[in-house]
Amino acid sequence: MCKLPSKSKIYSLTSSMCKYSAIVSRWRISFLTCRHEYDANATPPSWVKMALPIVVVCWRVSTCRSRYLLTKVSTGSSFSTRLHSSANDGDGLLSALSRRGVLKDAFPESAAQVQLPQLLLAGPQCVYCGFDPTADSLHVGNLLAIIGLLHFRKAGHDVIALVGGATASIGDPSGKTAERERLSSEVIESNIAGIRQNLECIFTNHELYFCQNSPKLGTVTVLDNDSWYRRWNMISFLSEVGRHFRMGTMLSRHSVQTRLKSPEGMSLTEFSYQVFQAYDFYHLNQQYNCKIQLGGTDQLGNLMSGHEFIHKVTGQEVYGLTVPLVTSSAGDKLGKTAGNAVWLNRDRTSPFDLYQYFLRQPDASVGRYLRLFTFLPLAEVDHVMEQQQRDPGRRPAQRRLAAEVTKLVHGKEGLESAKRCTNVLYHNSLQALEQMSDAELQELFKEAPFLEMLIEPGTTVLEACRQAKAIPDGARGYSMVSEGAVWINHNCVHNPEQVLIRGQHILTNGLTLLRVGKRNYYILKWLGL
Numbered sequence: 001m002c003k004l005p006s007k008s009k010i011y012s013l014t015s016s017m018c019k020y021s022a023i024v025s026r027w028r029i030s031f032l033t034c035r036h037e038y039d040a041n042a043t044p045p046s047w048v049k050m051a052l053p054i055v056v057v058c059w060r061v062s063t064c065r066s067r068y069l070l071t072k073v074s075t076g077s078s079f080s081t082r083l084h085s086s087a088n089d090g091d092g093l094l095s096a097l098s099r100r101g102v103l104k105d106a107f108p109e110s111a112a113q114v115q116l117p118q119l120l121l122a123g124p125q126c127v128y129c130g131f132d133p134t135a136d137s138l139h140v141g142n143l144l145a146i147i148g149l150l151h152f153r154k155a156g157h158d159v160i161a162l163v164g165g166a167t168a169s170i171g172d173p174s175g176k177t178a179e180r181e182r183l184s185s186e187v188i189e190s191n192i193a194g195i196r197q198n199l200e201c202i203f204t205n206h207e208l209y210f211c212q213n214s215p216k217l218g219t220v221t222v223l224d225n226d227s228w229y230r231r232w233n234m235i236s237f238l239s240e241v242g243r244h245f246r247m248g249t250m251l252s253r254h255s256v257q258t259r260l261k262s263p264e265g266m267s268l269t270e271f272s273y274q275v276f277q278a279y280d281f282y283h284l285n286q287q288y289n290c291k292i293q294l295g296g297t298d299q300l301g302n303l304m305s306g307h308e309f310i311h312k313v314t315g316q317e318v319y320g321l322t323v324p325l326v327t328s329s330a331g332d333k334l335g336k337t338a339g340n341a342v343w344l345n346r347d348r349t350s351p352f353d354l355y356q357y358f359l360r361q362p363d364a365s366v367g368r369y370l371r372l373f374t375f376l377p378l379a380e381v382d383h384v385m386e387q388q389q390r391d392p393g394r395r396p397a398q399r400r401l402a403a404e405v406t407k408l409v410h411g412k413e414g415l416e417s418a419k420r421c422t423n424v425l426y427h428n429s430l431q432a433l434e435q436m437s438d439a440e441l442q443e444l445f446k447e448a449p450f451l452e453m454l455i456e457p458g459t460t461v462l463e464a465c466r467q468a469k470a471i472p473d474g475a476r477g478y479s480m481v482s483e484g485a486v487w488i489n490h491n492c493v494h495n496p497e498q499v500l501i502r503g504q505h506i507l508t509n510g511l512t513l514l515r516v517g518k519r520n521y522y523i524l525k526w527l528g529l
């Protein structure tokens with residue numbers, strides 16, 4: 001028998017919908033502020049009704065047939081509630097995803113509660129998610145949609161990551177306050193290459209490090225929508241595809257409405273975006289039998305356009321699923337530091353910086369992020385959070401989060417590099433410094449000059465500093481060393497005449513990390529050793 005939430009009330013009601021609605025609206029007013037936790041292990045409710053903006057679950061109390069319990073489920077887990085409650089959730093994938101918080105909305109809502117779980121049970125399905133190459137790398141804000149695809153793949157479904165080589169030239173107005181600048185075809189080409197690399201890297205790492213016990217891994221296909229638009233000419237496209245779209249519906253989309261109200265308005269190009277995304281879904285439906293599209297919450301309008309188009313042309317039911325927009329506890333979009341994006345490409349954001357970004361997440365968010373951005377079983381997340389509570393100073397939850405995300409994005413080698421860099425920078429580890437490659441050091445000390453210098457027998461600290469132009473000429477430079485402003489490989493050197501010693505000042509990898517003052521780093525690479 002299920003556990004009844006503590007503040008629940010029992011109502012007598014018949015199953016008549018109008019009476020139900022009346023009670024729902026009363027409930028909505030009286031319980032807007034109270035929160036009940038949904039008990040995932042409880043017997044599934046007999047039926048569920050969504051009453052925006054809150055979710056109301058109606059439980060039938062089994063001992064008494066005419067008595068029902070109405071429970072308000074905490075907002076934010078709305079999808080979870082609906083899916084947990086759906087009749088036969090089959091492999092439990094959707095429930096599992098919603099319990100983690102990875103899924104937010106489903107479209108069309110009612111069908112997604114019943115038919116979609118059944119479809120996923122029936123056999124491997126094809127799920128797609130698109131990414132427009134508006135930059136040469138994806139960023140942390142895209143990670144949850146990719147993780148959504150990975151979960152589907154791990155459960156045996158085939159996934160398509162679509163790179164929008166064509167749609168990037170149109171520019172999606174969803175969630176944007178102004179029209180994007182037009183991108184040249186050369187820029188789009190190189191952006192596509194970067195994004196493909198991100199995706200392929202993440203899919204490979206996921207397979208290598210997170211799917212050891214998953215016998216039924218689905219396939220991955222990366223496609224570029226330019227490959228099908230190239231074959232269309234404008235007149236045929238408008239005449240064959242355009243006629244299925246109604247202006248009224250297109251105008252009603254949130255992305256269009258907000259832009260029409262803005263002083264600059266909206267161009268025909270941007271207005272047509274939803275047609276292209278809808279056609280992509282149709283194309284993938286026809287070619288790959290794809291029936292599910294995944295996207296961020298801002299994509300709901302585009303998902304609906306695809307659904308309507310496919311339904312009209314083929315009579316088929318297809319589905320849209322959204323992943324939530326992840327915000328920090330302060331309400332900022334995840335993946336921005338001081339206004340800059342945190343990228344998935346290591347040339348833009350090194351594995352070390354990505355690791356540090358997740359390591360810095362506040363305690364208030366870390367549990368949620370572990371559920372969203374890692375594949376740890378929920379019981380393990382709870383265990384990590386218990387450790388966190390016992391020893392918050394050591395930040396075990398942030399460490400685990402940072403390690404799991406870095407391994408997914410940059411692989412084992414990327415994670416090792418991030419840890420090495422952390423040891424070099426924050427724990428002054430000489431051993432870690434010796435293991436650093438030239439590239440890693442340059443990545444870590446981005447601003448630091450990297451200087452190749454010829455070693456001469458008897459080179460002193462002073463000479464090395466002068467050669468690197470790390471200190472001024474003359475007496476001022478000399479006294480900077482003697483007064484302790486110069487550090488070599490994390491150790492302060494006081495004697496300017498000290499001859500450089502291999503193994504101490506020159507590491508086994510032929511490098512010297514020189515620091516002058518608090519922050520001025522120089523990497524010296526010795527030639528002729």
Ligand SMILES: N[C@@H](Cc1ccc(O)cc1)C(=O)O
Nearest residue numbers: 130131132164167172277280
């Ligand atoms: N519109 C999506 C990207 C996308 C492109 C083409 C598609 O078919 C699907 C999605 C976005 O901006 O995030």
